[in-house]
Amino acid sequence: MTDMQDMTGGRELVMVSNRLPVDRVVADDGSTAWRTSPGGLVTAVEPIVEQLGCVWVGWAGNADERIDPFEIGSMRLAPVELSGEDVELYYEGFSNGTLWPLYHDVIAQPQYHREWWDRYQQVNRRFAERVAQEAADDAIVWVHDYQLQLVPAMLRELRPDLTIAFFLHIPFPPSRLFAQLPWRKRIVEGLLGADVIGFQQVTDAVAFRTTAERFTRVPALGNTIVVPATADRSSRTVLAQEFPISIDVEAFAAVAERPEVLRRAQEIREELGNPRTLMLGVDRLDYTKGIRHRLKAYSELLADGEIDASDIVFVQVATPSRERVEAYRQLRDEVEVTVGRINGEHGAIGRAPLVYLHRAYTRDEMVALYLAADVLLVTPLRDGMNLVAKEYAACRADERGVLVLSEFAGAADELRDALLVNPHDIEGLKAAIVRAAHMPGEEQRRRMRSLRRAVYDNDVAHWAAGYLGAVQAVAESRRVGPSGEWTEPIQVGAAFVPRSIDDRVRRLAARPSLIVATDFDGTLAPIVSRPQDARILPRAAQALDVLSASPGTGVALLTGRSLAGLAETGLRSDGWIVSGSHGSELVGLDRGADGAGGGPAEGELSEDEAQRLGRLTRRFERMLGGEAGVRLERKPFGIAVHAREVPDRQQADELLAAAVVLGTAEGMHVREGKEVREFSVRASDKGSVLRRIRDALPPGPVLFLGDDVTDEDVFATLGPDDLGIKVGAGETAASERVPDAETAAAVLALLAELRTGIVIGSE
Ligand code: GDG
DSSP states (O other), X not given: OOOOGGGGTTOOEEEEEEEOSEEEEEOTTSOEEEEEOXXXXXXXXXXXXXXXXXXXXXXXXXXXXXXXXXXXXXXXXXXXXXOHHHIIIIIIIIIIIIIHHHHTTTSSOOOOOHHHHHHHXXXXXXXXXHHHHHOOTTOEEEEESGGGTTHHHHHHHHOTTSEEEEEOOSOOOOHHHHTTOTTHHHHHHHHTTSSEEEESXXXXXXXXXXXXXXXXXXXXXXXXXXXXXXXTBOOEEEEEEEOOOOOOHHHHHHHHHOHHHHHHHHHHHHHTTOOSXXXXXXXXXXXXXXXXXXXXXXXXXXXXXXXXTTTEEEEEEXXXXXXXXXXXXXXXXXXXXHHHHHHHHHOBTTBOSEEEEOSOOOHHHHHHXXXXXXEEEEOOSSBSOOHHHHHHHHHOTTOOOEEEEETTBGGGGTOTTSEEEOTTOHHHHHHHHHHHHXXXXXXXXXXXXXHHHXXXXXXXXXXXXXXXXXHHHHHHHOEEOTTSOEEOSOOTTOOOOOHHHHHHXXXXXXSSSEEEEEOSBTTTBOOOSSGGGOOOOHHHHHHHHHHHHSTTEEEEEEOSSOHHHHHTTTOOOTTOEEEEGGGXXXXXXXXXXXXXXXXXXXXXXXHHHHHXXXXXXXXXXXXXXXXXXXXXXXXXXXXXXXXXXXXXXXXXXXXXXXXXXXXXXXXXXXXEETTEEEEESSOOOHHHHHHHHHHHSOSOOEEEEEOSGGGHHHXXXXXXXXXXXXXXXXXXXXXXXXXXXXXHHHHHHHHHHHHHOOOOOOO
C-alpha cells in the first residue's frame, strides 16, 4: 500500500457505519476481546484506517448494551447503543427489509412500513449526534452505506465545520424503482447534506443524479449537483461520482505466497478426493448473491450427465448473515434442502459433489480455498461491486483458474475478461460452468492475466486516493470567515487563492510570452440550469480583457459549446482565440508569430462530411423528431441529441443508445455527456486544439483552467512549466485545484495584476 498520510491533509478522520468493524469474542476462560469482523466494508477500508488512524462510530453488535469507547491499534471505537426494538425496526426492518431489496433491483419485495421509517430517522439522528460529539474541529467524516443515508444532512445542521463524505456500497436503483419509496425525497435530501457522495458504478452515480434532479429539483451538471442557496446558507456543490471500491491486492497476494497457505490449498484438494475440477462459491448467505440459481444450474448439469459427479466438487461457503430477517431464514432453509437433495441424488459413500459450509473462515483459509479452486462462481443477481471476484484474481499469481462473473455485479465493469454470465439465464449459466471446467490452460492464462492487471491497476489505495482526494479538495476549499464562522466553498467576492497557486502564478506572470487558456461553463461562468442563462463573472471577463491587451499574452477560450451557443450568453471575446464544439470550431487564431490563422471554423465541411452529416441529421429528425422531450442541436460540424427533458429515464437511455448506433454507423465521432450524445464528423478534443494554438503562438508556458471531464484532455497535454488548475471537485490530472468559478476569477485577476499592474476588484 502506498502512503496515505497526505490524504486527509492532517485532519481527523471519523468513520461512521452501522456496525463497528469489530466482533466481540469470548475466550474459554470467559475473558472477552475484540477482533475485526468479516464483510465487504471492513475488508476494503481496514488497510486505510490502519495507516491513517481514525475515530469509528457504530453499533457494537449486541442490542441494549452500553459500551464505553475503546481503542484497537490506531482506531478509537465509539459505540452507539441500539435497543432490541431499534434493531428490529431500523436495521432488520427499514435497512434490510425496505432499502436492501429496493436498491438491489427489487429482487425481493421491499416492504414499506411507517414505523420502520420513523425509527430509521431516530437512529440516524442518534448517529449524527454522536458523531457531532466525537468529531474534532474541521474533521473529515466518512459515512458508510444505506443504513445511514440521513446522517449527512443531520450532521451538516449540527456541525457545519465538518467535511462530510458518504459512500454507498450497494447499487443505487434506477429512478423509476426508487420512485416507489414513500420517503424518497427525504432520503435524497439526507444524502445531499454530504460534500462528496461516492458510488460503485457509473450507472449508480447517474441514477442518483437523475433521481436528485427529479425529486428535489436541484440541477446536476456533469458529476456535480448544485444545492441552491437558502435564506441563511449560500449555495453548495455536491460531487456525486463513481469510485469503484477495491481490495488490498498486495496483502492478498502476500498471503497467497506463504508456503503454509499453498500447502493448505493442496491439502484441501486432497481432502476433497483430488477432483479434476474444484468449483468454489464464497458469499454471504443473501438472496442477492444468486446462490439458488447457481445450485439449480449445477444440479441440472449433474442430472443431464453434462458433468460427472465423480470428477467435480463444488464448495459453497455461505457466510451466515442477517439470520433474524425472515427472507434470510427462508433462503437458508431452501438452500439447505437443495444441498441435501443434490448430494442425496448424485453423491456416493465418501463422496459429495456439493460441500456446503455455513460459517466464517479465517483470511488464510479463504485464500487457500481461492488457490485450490479451478473455477470461482460469482453469480449475484445484483451486487454493488463484489470483492470476492477481485480477491480471487489477486491471489492467482500462477495465472490459473477461471472466474465466472455475473454481469450484474459492479466488478463486471472492470473484470471484462471473466466469463460473463446473466445468472437468470440458467442455460447460459450451465454453458459457462461447462466452459470454465474445460478451459484450456492458455486461455485461462490470458484471461487471468487481464483480470490481475485490472485489480492491480485499481487497488484499494488507488480507490482511497481518488475518493479521499476529492473529499480533501472540498475540505481545503472551506475556510474560516472573518468573524470565525465557517463558510461554504462558493462565496462570491470572498475568493481566496491558495498559496501554492499564488507562487506559481507569480512565476508565470514574469515570463515574456504566456498563453492563458480556459474553459467557459463552470470555470468562468457559474453553473446554471438553463445553458443560455450562463454569464461570465465580471471579474473573470475584465481580467481576460486586460491580459489579452497586454504584450506577449495570448488568451484562448476552449469550450464544448458551439460558437453560436457561446454567443447566446452575450460573451464579448474581442481579441481572444475562441474554440467551440470541443475544437471543431476555431476563430481568432491570427495573431501568432507565424501568422498562422484558424479562420472561421477551420474551413468548410468536405463534400463527404456534409453528406454524412446531412444523412444523419435527416435520420435523427425522422426517428427522434417526434419523441417528447428530445432536442436536436445542429452544430457546424455535427449534431447533438439532448434527452434531458425526456420524461422517462429508461426511455431516454434507449433513445440515446439508438442514436449512438446510427451515429457510429455513419462513422461519426461520439462524445458522451450527461443526457446528451454529440456526434461530430471530425475527431477533435480540447487537448489537440490547445496544441494547435501553442504551435501558432510564440513559445511560452500555458495556464489552463477547466472544470469538466473534457478539460482533462488539456490537463493531460500540459508540461512541467505549465500550470493546470481544476475548478471544483472530481478526479483530475491537473496539478492544482480551486473550489469554484469565483476563485478561478481571482486567479486570473491576480495574474492580470502581476503582469500589468492593473488591479481588478471582486465586484
Ligand atoms: C457489500 C456489497 C461490495 C466473506 N466470508 C468470509 C470473509 N468474507 C469476505 C470476502 C470479501 C467480503 O467478505 C465480502 O464482500 P463482497 O463484496 O463479496 O460482498 P458484501 O458483504 O455483500 O459487501 C458489495 C462491498 O460491500 C464493498 O463495498 O463489494 O457489493 O454488497 O472480502 O473475502 N472473510 C473471512 N471469512 C469469511 O468467512 N475472513
